[in-house]
Amino acid sequence: MNTRKTLSVALADRSYDIIVGHNLLRDAGQLIDPIITHEPVIVVTDDNVAGHHLGTLDLALQSAGIASTVITLPAGENTKDYDGFHNLVTSILDIGPERRSTLIALGGGVIGDITGFAASVILRGIDFIQIPTTLLAQVDSSVGGKTGINTQHGKNLVGSFYQPRLVLADTGTLDTLPRRELLAGYAEVVKYGLLGDKAFFEWLEKNADALIDGDETLRQQSVITSCRTKANIVSRDEKETGDRALLNLGHTFGHALEAETGFGEKLLHGEAVAIGIMMAFDLSTQIGLCPVEDTTRVRAHFKSVGLPVQPTDISGQAWSSTALLGHMAQDKKVRDGKITFILTRGIGNAFITSDVKISDVEALLDKAIAA
């Protein structure tokens, strides 16, 4: 129940620890203290997370004698646009940071992404610490140093590779998470099983209900397994020139779906990933790569926990395969005009390919939006 596990992301002089466990927020002061070289630390959070967790963090910093100042942003993906970024950077510069100042990102993926990007460019780079408070941020966005903001052209098209100095994943914070957000994060957990760890997927099939309902030990185990997989991949391929792209399973389709729904509440990132993963499996099955049984099994698992599995599961949204394809062509993974896909030969057996016929993708999209 109260175990703590420390994982390491090995990146030479930019290596850092991910600590996973309970009550990390309460003990954040002493955990952070060794890497603070200048005060005040600047905590960036959103008005939703602040209500749940800022008091605990404040107290923890105070009791460790660390002076801090807080910037609270509006909750939601819209905060992560160009104006939101400009406002955040201005607020931070108003405080008068030095090169040895430290930002702390307290929140979900939006707060982590925008704070990390700000840290990477203010005074050409200051330290930052991730304290992810959503399942999605704990298993994915807080680890690996991808930062960024959304532009009118798409999601995370502007950003940087910039590693945090420390990640504190307090699984206790997940208790305050709305079920819908927890499920969205769970889609990213399932991704780790699907891309290369069939045993983990089978473990999830067995334990998903209890995990989602609140079993602390199961949650910790799932976060640890997810972070360990991600840490290993990132250590091998920080800048995504090779197999880091496997982590994008479901994301090329998912980003296109999010772009169409406006990156908002209508379709959460993790929900888009769940649908995107199903589209990747369906496409893999359609072109004869993946046994239909595996695709059916993944779909059944997502459905069993209550995740959407196709675009038409999102109510009140009209879809166009031309528009979706247009977004996919603007993806960061496009190379020589060819879209990179993460496809699969079955559960636990994903691979990277640019060798997909557009006509096959169109057929898949047409089928998916008609379903």
Place this chain on the structure above:
Amino acid sequence: MNTRKTLSVALADRSYDIIVGHNLLRDAGQLIDPIITHEPVIVVTDDNVAGHHLGTLDLALQSAGIASTVITLPAGENTKDYDGFHNLVTSILDIGPERRSTLIALGGGVIGDITGFAASVILRGIDFIQIPTTLLAQVDSSVGGKTGINTQHGKNLVGSFYQPRLVLADTGTLDTLPRRELLAGYAEVVKYGLLGDKAFFEWLEKNADALIDGDETLRQQSVITSCRTKANIVSRDEKETGDRALLNLGHTFGHALEAETGFGEKLLHGEAVAIGIMMAFDLSTQIGLCPVEDTTRVRAHFKSVGLPVQPTDISGQAWSSTALLGHMAQDKKVRDGKITFILTRGIGNAFITSDVKISDVEALLDKAIAA
């Protein structure tokens, strides 16, 4: 006259060459071709430089069979603000770049800084090439990977360390430079002599007039010596944790002067550096570090070529030492509230210190603005 010299900035997998010489713009196509992996290349320039040099570059790219597209920004330091950056990034994303796309910065420091910063964050980093067309950019801003934009809080407070793939310093482009801009760049050339190379300063004393008047061989030699010094320092200390800060000789004062004049035409960056260098020498002499003869000799040299040497040389500007000190306290080099200064024990003997009494700085500022 037509020699070419290739210098190398040694930074492991981010190493690159600086080529200095004549007619590099004419031959840019074949020089660039080996490092282009995706077309079109995107040329970023300003409306002033475009008139002088874009035609030559266009022809060079065409004759090498390299497809290109051009983005032309308004000339001047104001282009380098937040809105200018947003507009540039949007224009680049409109073109639909891929991760292997390449930006080419054709222009002075403003174009190089803003284009480099855009390259560092678009799709989390794409390649860029510097083709500096001012003396200041050739000897300083195009080399070493400092990118950035100005904010309301100060100069280059937002940016990144991001190295170009290649620098082409065509000294022929200096022929089209207004004398005032050439002189501003010359201040940075002198800086290399003053910070650690007395023999180079003495060479400049002898050759400044002919160099400024247009002697191509002397210009090439001065650019090569300057770039070699900078390349060596950057290779040792890319992120300015140590002696790279020596390159900031005159810059802490200079940035404060620029902030007061609004980063505009009233006071060019290089002019601010010349005045800032004199303030650093005066302060060093005032506190007993630098022989007054050296300070007098540097002042005489700047005056002899027509550079300003004190704030009051800038007409129509009222100065306040409190305001200047306020800007200096916001400098990127501030550490634990202490401003880092580059002071000197004489010509060719600069050093870094945070151990300067504010009262001494105030006395210096009061004297300087009363002069």
